[in-house]
Amino acid sequence: MSSADNVDIQLVDVTKGYGNHLVVGGINLVVPRGEFVSILGPSGCGKTTTLNMIAGFHEPNSGEIRIRGKNQVGVPPEKRNIGLVFQNYALFPHMTVAENVAFGLKMKRKSAVEIEEGVRRALKSVHLEGYETRYPKELSGGQQQRTALARAIAPQPSVLLLDEPLSNLDLKLREAMRIELKEIQQQLGMTFVYVTHDQEEAMAMSDRVVVMSGGVIAQEGRPVDIYQNPVSAFVADFIGKSNLLSVTKTENRDGKLRLALKGGPTLIADAPQTAPADSIALCCIRPENVQLAEPDESRENLLAGRVDKMVNLGAHVDVWVDVSSDCTVKAQIPVRRLEGVTVGSEVKLRIEPKAVQPLVG
Numbered sequence: 001m002s003s004a005d006n007v008d009i010q011l012v013d014v015t016k017g018y019g020n021h022l023v024v025g026g027i028n029l030v031v032p033r034g035e036f037v038s039i040l041g042p043s044g045c046g047k048t049t050t051l052n053m054i055a056g057f058h059e060p061n062s063g064e065i066r067i068r069g070k071n072q073v074g075v076p077p078e079k080r081n082i083g084l085v086f087q088n089y090a091l092f093p094h095m096t097v098a099e100n101v102a103f104g105l106k107m108k109r110k111s112a113v114e115i116e117e118g119v120r121r122a123l124k125s126v127h128l129e130g131y132e133t134r135y136p137k138e139l140s141g142g143q144q145q146r147t148a149l150a151r152a153i154a155p156q157p158s159v160l161l162l163d164e165p166l167s168n169l170d171l172k173l174r175e176a177m178r179i180e181l182k183e184i185q186q187q188l189g190m191t192f193v194y195v196t197h198d199q200e201e202a203m204a205m206s207d208r209v210v211v212m213s214g215g216v217i218a219q220e221g222r223p224v225d226i227y228q229n230p231v232s233a234f235v236a237d238f239i240g241k242s243n244l245l246s247v248t249k250t251e252n253r254d255g256k257l258r259l260a261l262k263g264g265p266t267l268i269a270d271a272p273q274t275a276p277a278d279s280i281a282l283c284c285i286r287p288e289n290v291q292l293a294e295p296d297e298s299r300e301n302l303l304a305g306r307v308d309k310m311v312n313l314g315a316h317v318d319v320w321v322d323v324s325s326d327c328t329v330k331a332q333i334p335v336r337r338l339e340g341v342t343v344g345s346e347v348k349l350r351i352e353p354k355a356v357q358p359l360v361g
């Protein structure tokens, strides 16, 4: 945990409800300075409500929101030293790019020289030098979003809050902007809190991902850790692709966790065990961690089965293998490894114990 003076945002037991509907159910979060944090979750899980409370548009029912150590409850948005880039936070159409970017600096009553310098610096950060005199309608979607970003960062806020800022852009531009946003954030060294329902976006840009479900934090951590060690079926399913296989019996023998899958086959799991053996109801295996074994291979964690379905996706093939009448495992196999394998083939799958993640139901 970072020391207190290195923390930009802290949420302490924050709750928010509308009528008797609790939409944020007691959130604790610490965002250190310079971190890119994504709040990720399905529609309605409370992401925007959480961001709006940090911004000051909504007050929490209970708990504290601290920015750089100071409780912000009761402090209006314009006094919070935050920048905002929201999907619907449109540019002023009657103002040029430079005037849009100057807006926040003017509100802060900066001098003409400071405004000019601030606009120049912000436009340089987002690679829009030369566009100063254009109007928003003369810009592409990506350029408009970069202008909105420049407008938000020009007053040099402590923290930038972004709510689905890329969702109106087409896929190609969205992917390009992900890389650009991350680079800009790193160059500025500014704290970014980014709300999205797009797990790829969150994984690609964030230092840390906070997964929300039903108004609470389901898991938080580095993208790689969340991907490799989801703590629940919800997180495993929401982040990336996964096999979620039913476990009928769990046994801890010789220091190894043995999971009996529905229909008979057993897998050994070598993953941090976060729950008692008898509460484990599922295991998560990522399809890319399932390999084709040699026919004569003999070792632990081999599953024999019959190919049920194959979908060729170019570089790899998704292969569904029935390993019992009640259990199908999906594997992602490089095309070159699949010679001679067709639907109906008998195959053997190999899954490393560290790729088997036990989960409670």
Ligand SMILES: Nc1ncnc2c1ncn2[C@@H]1O[C@H](COP(=O)(O)OP(=O)(O)OP(=O)(O)O)[C@@H](O)[C@H]1O
Binding pocket: 018, 023, 041, 042, 043, 044, 045, 046, 047, 048, 049, 050, 197
């Ligand atoms: N002003 C309001 N009055 C009543 N209910 C609200 C209000 N604002 C949000 N809600 C409810 O709170 C819940 C969380 O909404 P929120 O916008 O935070 O979700 P979200 O995770 O950001 O979803 P999305 O990705 O769809 O924007 C939803 O069930 C929503 O209907």
